[in-house]
Amino acid sequence: MITAQINGIRIAYEDTGGPGHTVLLVMGTGSPARVWEVHQVPALKAAGFRVVSMNNRGIPPSDECPHGFTMDDMVNDVVGLIEHLGCDNVSLVGTSLGARIVVEAALARPDLLSRVIALAAHARLEPLQQAMTRGEIELAEQACPPPADYRAAVMALQYLSPATLRDEGLAQDWLDMFAFDDGRISAGHKAQLQISQSLGDRRPAYRNISIPLLVVGFSDDAAIPPRLSREVAEVVPGAEYVEIADAGHFGYLEKPAEVNRLIINYLRRSFAATGAIEVPEDIRVRHV
Structure with missing residues (x-):
């Protein structure tokens, strides 16, 4: 870099x-x-x-x-x-x-x-995200990450869609990737987490x-x-x-x-354009 x-x-x-x-x-x-x-x-x-x-x-x-x-x-x-x-x-x-x-x-x-x-x-x-952030900061201070399999499973539930996890092969690939990291939260990562606590x-x-x-x-x-x-x-x-x-x-x-x-x-899209963004038809969008 x-x-x-x-x-x-x-x-x-x-x-x-x-x-x-x-x-x-x-x-x-x-x-x-x-x-x-x-x-x-x-x-x-x-x-x-x-x-x-x-x-x-x-x-x-x-x-x-x-x-x-x-x-x-x-x-x-x-x-x-x-x-x-x-x-x-x-x-x-x-x-x-x-x-x-x-x-x-x-x-x-x-x-x-x-x-x-x-x-x-x-x-x-919201309170749930604030609690999760506080917990991650405490894990960083303890310098003792949870077991790899448990950490990978929590990350999968937190960051992935159930639609992804229903594919067992794909879910296992993600779990393997999440478990590869040692789970330690560095001082810089902790400092980023603390920002969310203060906003x-x-x-x-x-x-x-x-x-x-x-x-x-x-x-x-x-x-x-x-x-x-x-x-x-x-x-x-x-x-x-x-x-x-x-x-x-x-x-x-x-x-x-x-x-x-x-x-x-x-x-x-032209900066002068008006109207809603055009969403390609093959993109699965949840209309709200």
């Missing part, structure tokens, strides 16, 4: 280059930018976009900043990277914590952005967002239920909402073709 000094720390990023419109991808809690490379980077690159993906602070080789940081710090990292690249009129795509970062960036620096796509967006957390309800603030926003919810998302994503679209003026059926929190990995087509369709 390329590294740059942004806001006094090292931020690592990948850049496909090229003359196309720049799309910056922002990942969720505890995950590196390479997760985007499985499906989203190749699809966007093939569609003619310049694709940049970054490791948020907290995730090496970006600086971990183990003593903690704020949402404003993470938003400023995105802004700083855009400025480092010498870009404006950039589109942002984020998922989970990354969705919160890109929506906050839309509020803070609309002058740099053309549009934003937020997967599993949320303006607040309140941002719905009133989001009423002031002025750039185009597409919110994508996942019908079976147990980590960020789609009702929380729909709330964001309801308060942001002119925002659009699409909900992907049979997809969990990792919907962009479970249903990559559908998610990629939605992203590309939205990015390609």
